[in-house]
Amino acid sequence: MFEWILSALILVGAFFTLVGSIGLYKLPDFFMRLHGPTKATTLGVGALLIASALYFSFNTDQISLHEVLITIFLFITAPVSAHLMAKAAIHIKLKQVKRTQNIIK
Amino acid sequence: MLETSLLIAFSFVALALLLAFIRLLKGPDVPDRILALDTLYINAIALLVLLGMYFHSALYFEAALLIAVMGFVGTIGLSKYLLRGDIME
Amino acid sequence: MSAFFTKLFPHPILTLALWGVWLLLNNTVGAGHIVLGLILAISIPFLTSGFWPEKNRIRAPFALLKYAGVVLWDILVANMAVAKLILGHNKDLRPGFFYVDLDIQTPIGISLLANTISLTPGTVSCDLTEDRSRLLVHALHIEDIPAAVKEIKERYEAPLNKIFTVC
Incomplete structure (x- = not known):
């Protein structure tokens, strides 16, 4: 039973990590690409880290929670770096895809 | 069961790394490359965590933590450089 | 003492x-x-x-916990939505920029709001005007901009405004 939960968490995490990178690969402009890695990848890696914490807590004789630290760190830093990258992209006047509403010049 | 799902997860994350790497090479602009690097380091964390579980070793945690911290600082530094033309003021 | x-x-x-x-x-x-x-x-x-x-006081710790719960739930839902958008047909996406007028004053409140916006449904906060009065947001797929602004203000800004105060 426990193995099933762990496997599900690992597969879901890996899937979301992949979705983030697919978004990075196939979306048409920078501002749209920004969405993939900031959301999907963060959740994906978060799920993998939770799976790792569970795995080490149940398979060794001590509780392992330090993976939570990376999870929290990623959840705090991902939006910050996304914000700065977007700010930089606006600053150097990166082109946006034509169908964008309210294009920033 | 766990072994199989770990192997599938490895292939997913490896594919994710490959896609991010292609974006890093393709660009077309500097922010795209910064974003690709950002994604690459987060995917590297995922790969390290999976390796830790696969080899049943807690040693990979330290590396993952360091990559998380250094990657964040790198992304911020590069974005700041684009914003100001200088990293420190 | x-x-x-x-x-x-x-x-x-x-x-x-x-x-x-x-x-x-x-x-x-x-x-x-x-x-x-x-x-x-x-x-x-x-x-x-x-x-x-500057010192930050949390005025309502339970409201903060509730807010964290809401945000975590929204992150899960947002990821399903974004995954669907990314894997679907990208030609149909209608991306857009819009401004959110801020009522919230404290720096920590604004940064938490910006972080929340970046982590939840299809939006990334891009820029804050110099006078801290408006936040520029980019959405991956948006049809009704006023409704999105209203949702952000009601769902995230109002509780944050209650939680953090200036001292």
Whole structure:
């Protein structure tokens, strides 16, 4: 039973990590690409880290929670770096895809 | 069961790394490359965590933590450089 | 007593957070690390308090917990939605920029709001105007901009405005 939960968490995490990178690969402009890695990848890696914490807590004789630290760190830093990258992209006047509403010049 | 799902997860994350790497090479602009690097380091964390579980070793945690911290600082530094033309003021 | 307390713990929340991080980093609750972590957690905010002039008070801790729950739930839902958008047909996406007028004043409130916007449904906060009055947001797929602004203001900004106050 426990193995099933762990496997599900690992597969879901890996899937979301992949979705983030697919978004990075196939979306048409920078501002749209920004969405993939900031959301999907963060959740994906978060799920993998939770799976790792569970795995080490149940398979060794001590509780392992330090993976939570990376999870929290990623959840705090991902939006910050996304914000700065977007700010930089606006600053150097990166082109946006034509169908964008309210294009920033 | 766990072994199989770990192997599938490895292939997913490896594919994710490959896609991010292609974006890093393709660009077309500097922010795209910064974003690709950002994604690459987060995917590297995922790969390290999976390796830790696969080899049943807690040693990979330290590396993952360091990559998380250094990657964040790198992304911020590069974005700041684009914003100001200088990293420190 | 109270003055002594504020002098010794200029930032009680930072102290608690540092202590927690130390214990998590060492992955132990051994007595030695509890004491060492406590020493570090007290001395670091005390010695660096000059760098953090403004103080943040959490007015409603339970509201903060509720807010965290709402945000975590929204992150899960947002990821399903974004995954669907990314894997679907990208030609149909209607991306767009819009401004959110901010009522919230405190720096920590604004940064938490921006972070929340970046982590939840299809939106990334891009820029804050110099006078901290408007936040520029980019959406991956948006049809009704006023409704999205209204949702952000009601769902995230109103509770944050209640939680954090200027002291």
